Amino acid sequence: MAQNTYSPAKNLMPVDSSLRRRYFVGRWLRYLALAVVLALALILLIPIVWMLLGSFKIQRVALAYPPELIPSNPVLDNWERLLINRPSLRWMLNSFVVAGGIAFFGVITSTCAGYAFGKKQFPGRTIFFWLILMTMMLPRQIYMIPLFVLMKNFGWFNSYQGMIAPYLVYPFGVFLMRQFMQSIPDELLEAGKMDGASEIQLFRHIILPLSKPAIGAIAIFAFMAGWNDYLWQLVMATDELWLTLPVGVAKLTASGVGSIDIGVGMAGATFAFIPMLLIFLLFQNYFIKGITVGALKG
Amino acid sequence: MLANFGKRVWDGRWAYIFIAPAMIPFVIFTGYPLIQGLLLSFYKAGVNRDKWRYIGLKNYSNLLTRDPVFPTAIKNTFLFVLGVVPAAMIICLFVAVLIYPLSQRRQSFFRAAFYMPVVSAGVVLAMVWVYIYSQEYGLLNYIFESLGLLDLLNGGEKIGWLAQTDTALLSLAIVVLSWSLGQPLILFLAGLGAIPDSLYDAAKIDGANSWQAFWKITLPLLRPTMLFVLVVLTIAVFQVFVVVQLMTLGGPANATQTIVFRIWVTGIVGAKFGYASAMAVILLAIVSVLAIAQFKLLDRQFT
Numbered sequence: 001m002a003q004n005t006y007s008p009a010k011n012l013m014p015v016d017s018s019l020r021r022r023y024f025v026g027r028w029l030r031y032l033a034l035a036v037v038l039a040l041a042l043i044l045l046i047p048i049v050w051m052l053l054g055s056f057k058i059q060r061v062a063l064a065y066p067p068e069l070i071p072s073n074p075v076l077d078n079w080e081r082l083l084i085n086r087p088s089l090r091w092m093l094n095s096f097v098v099a100g101g102i103a104f105f106g107v108i109t110s111t112c113a114g115y116a117f118g119k120k121q122f123p124g125r126t127i128f129f130w131l132i133l134m135t136m137m138l139p140r141q142i143y144m145i146p147l148f149v150l151m152k153n154f155g156w157f158n159s160y161q162g163m164i165a166p167y168l169v170y171p172f173g174v175f176l177m178r179q180f181m182q183s184i185p186d187e188l189l190e191a192g193k194m195d196g197a198s199e200i201q202l203f204r205h206i207i208l209p210l211s212k213p214a215i216g217a218i219a220i221f222a223f224m225a226g227w228n229d230y231l232w233q234l235v236m237a238t239d240e241l242w243l244t245l246p247v248g249v250a251k252l253t254a255s256g257v258g259s260i261d262i263g264v265g266m267a268g269a270t271f272a273f274i275p276m277l278l279i280f281l282l283f284q285n286y287f288i289k290g291i292t293v294g295a296l297k298g
Numbered sequence: 299m300l301a302n303f304g305k306r307v308w309d310g311r312w313a314y315i316f317i318a319p320a321m322i323p324f325v326i327f328t329g330y331p332l333i334q335g336l337l338l339s340f341y342k343a344g345v346n347r348d349k350w351r352y353i354g355l356k357n358y359s360n361l362l363t364r365d366p367v368f369p370t371a372i373k374n375t376f377l378f379v380l381g382v383v384p385a386a387m388i389i390c391l392f393v394a395v396l397i398y399p400l401s402q403r404r405q406s407f408f409r410a411a412f413y414m415p416v417v418s419a420g421v422v423l424a425m426v427w428v429y430i431y432s433q434e435y436g437l438l439n440y441i442f443e444s445l446g447l448l449d450l451l452n453g454g455e456k457i458g459w460l461a462q463t464d465t466a467l468l469s470l471a472i473v474v475l476s477w478s479l480g481q482p483l484i485l486f487l488a489g490l491g492a493i494p495d496s497l498y499d500a501a502k503i504d505g506a507n508s509w510q511a512f513w514k515i516t517l518p519l520l521r522p523t524m525l526f527v528l529v530v531l532t533i534a535v536f537q538v539f540v541v542v543q544l545m546t547l548g549g550p551a552n553a554t555q556t557i558v559f560r561i562w563v564t565g566i567v568g569a570k571f572g573y574a575s576a577m578a579v580i581l582l583a584i585v586s587v588l589a590i591a592q593f594k595l596l597d598r599q600f601t
Contacts, residue, residue, distance in 0.1 A: 030396070033392075033396050034396055034397075037392075037393050037396050037397060037408065040389070040393065041407075041408055041411035041412060042411075044411055044412060044414065044415055044476055044479070045411055045414060046437075047415075047423060047426040047427060047430060047476070048414060048415075048418065048426070050426060050429070050430060050437060051422070051425075051426040051429075054426075054429060062429075062435070063434070063435045064435065065434060065435045065440070066440050066443075067435060067436075067437055067440055108319060109319045109320040109323070110320070112316045112317065112318075112319050112320065113316060113317045113319070113320035113321070115316055116312075116313040116314075116316035116317045117317070120310060120312065120313035120316070121306075121309075121310065121313075122306065122307070122309070122310025122313040122314065123303065123306050123307055123310060125310075125313070128317060128321065131324070131329075132320070132324060134589075135324075135328050137529070137533055137585070137589040138533075138582065138585060138586075138589075139533065139536055139537040139558065139581065139585060140537075141537060141539070141558045141561055141562075141578065141581070142332070142335065142578045142579075142581055142582045142585075143328065143331035143332045143334075143335045143578065144331075144561065144562075144565070144566075144578070145335060145338065145561065145565040145566075145571050145574045145575050145578060146330075146331035146332075146334035146335045146338060146571075146575065147327065147331040148565070148566060148571075149334075149338075149571060150327075150330070150331060150334075165323070165327055166327045166328075168323035168327065169320045169323050169324045169327075169328070174320060199312045203316075224417065227419065228419035228420060228421075230419065230420060230421050230539070230540050231539055231540075231558075231562065235562075235566050246419045246420075246421035246422070247421075249421060249422070249425070250421045250424075250425065250544055253425060253428075262429055265425050265429070266425070266426070266429070268425075269421070269422040269425045269426060270422075272419055272421065272422050273418045273419070273422045276417045276418060276419070277414075277417060277418070279417075280410075280413070280414075280417040284406070284410065287413070287484075288409070288484055288488075291481055291484045291485060291488075292484065292485065292488040
């Protein structure tokens, strides 16, 4: 969270909580409103808890009405079938390779391009930057069909390169990096040049070390985008072994209309959720930094 | 003049080297397909490349006048945007203003709770919600029954949330809403943090109540953030696909068809590349108009 630096009072006395309390409405009204917010937050968590509980229910319990809120007879059956009978570990590997690849290339292209757009003058700078920015605003599905035909011609179905290639450039990352580069003082680069550093050295020894926070944010966002991507991976993988985790998991329940196997579906959904949850809990601050850097100038 | 331009290009050579890793894949995997899509939309094009045939604007005229589903898909997509975007903005503004004064620890609990659905893939939530919305054994009907709402709304009968034309779209919109709150909330909190406390102190001294402070200070100063959120959310909601594909497949009776879902059904499943490309171009036109309009509003902030 950005802390306020303007408030003169802050320098004179310890931060008084009443100073931060900007909404001096009656206390009870505020508590009531907060209770509403708390309820909302809990409602948002219900589906996740319900999914976890569902993964331990056998079909008969899962279909019971009224539903058993806590499964009276929890079983590992669903997890067993998910992990042993289905290539779910392979799906997870696929997801890690695809999301990791997208993050890796996204960081490289964003950092290099962001540096040029943020720190260098050259003909075409504005037009190139706006071209990339425009695609940040455009839904990918607009050019999905020709891309599909292109991949078909390349023979890249059921392959990592086919799943990663359209994401080599991460427009939001380029944008975020440009904003970030503009905040690096020119004097640092000037000083480096005076010392006779080459362009590559300037980039490696001055720009890269300073960009670590932005690189972290981009890596995480690109990874999340890659991990959660569904439509393109659905289009690219036709062989069961090449599915990514979300696509594979989605197919668990889709097979066999009428007799949907809920327990395995919920176990699969939980399985797909856990890696992102861990990443979020570990890198929460990067998420917040990444979101806010792009939006607020300076 | 020309020599001057050449010199500037030469001076910028390192810049071109640095943007090359981004620009080359960009041209191959974005620029080329975009143009190709535009061209394809004038063709009758299927799996067999030899049979591709130029048909002018026929795809477009068919889409807008003869297609039984596409106009509904456009309408539904707009309904999604018009429902989810304002709801998300108002809820996030409300929540942000309320939790901003809390301690860091409590604030981060709320931030995490609201951000959790963003982290879990759309697929994950869509699957859980299908289960929750189920007519016979769903949690939602159970909750409604326990609260006496089923008697009130449906004469005690369980509601088929995804099976009825009047509830299906709303049910999907709520799922999309649930993962559209996390990012705006964080942005609003950051926006609030950038407003100096001294403004509120001054307002307090002048005898303003908090309602006035909200309208006269908070809201105007959050304007740039609100515009940014508006753009990002609008574009995200326009792409709504996962919920449709996993929860309703466009049904019942086309009540939940959306543009992107039609593109997938027509282009990928049905292999009608030309016809689907025309749909994509219409989507492009709609999004461009909105993006340009919103960019005009944002211009000052970005350049």
